[in-house]
Amino acid sequence: MEITDLDDLAHVRGMNDGRTFVAAQAARQRWPIRRPAQGSVRARVELGRLLADCPLPGCGGAELVSRVDKEFYCLACGMAGNDHYVMAVELPEEES
Numbered sequence: 001m002e003i004t005d006l007d008d009l010a011h012v013r014g015m016n017d018g019r020t021f022v023a024a025q026a027a028r029q030r031w032p033i034r035r036p037a038q039g040s041v042r043a044r045v046e047l048g049r050l051l052a053d054c055p056l057p058g059c060g061g062a063e064l065v066s067r068v069d070k071e072f073y074c075l076a077c078g079m080a081g082n083d084h085y086v087m088a089v090e091l092p093e094e095e096s
């Protein structure tokens with residue numbers, strides 16, 4: 001089965017890739033996006049989507065991630081609890 005990731009969502013929205021999509025969303029909230037990645041998060045497949053749960057305290061958000069970019073940025077909290085740094089994504093076995 002084809003698994004939808006963040007890049008697929010970006011393409012549906014007419015954008016080149018997931019990173020562009022996330023940058024646009026974060027800019028609307030005036031959240032910075034900092035790199036390089038600080039920390040990591042494990043992705044999972046749920047209902048055909050490649051997701052990662054935000055590990056930051058008190059958030060509980062989950063976001064699509066790109067299997068190419070392997071970068072996590074939560075659009076629920078803007079990674080405020082991680083000083084706005086992205087996190088590295090560890091892909092599940094079948095997606096890596």
Ligand SMILES: [Zn+2]
Binds near residue numbers: 060076
């Ligand atoms: Zn979050």
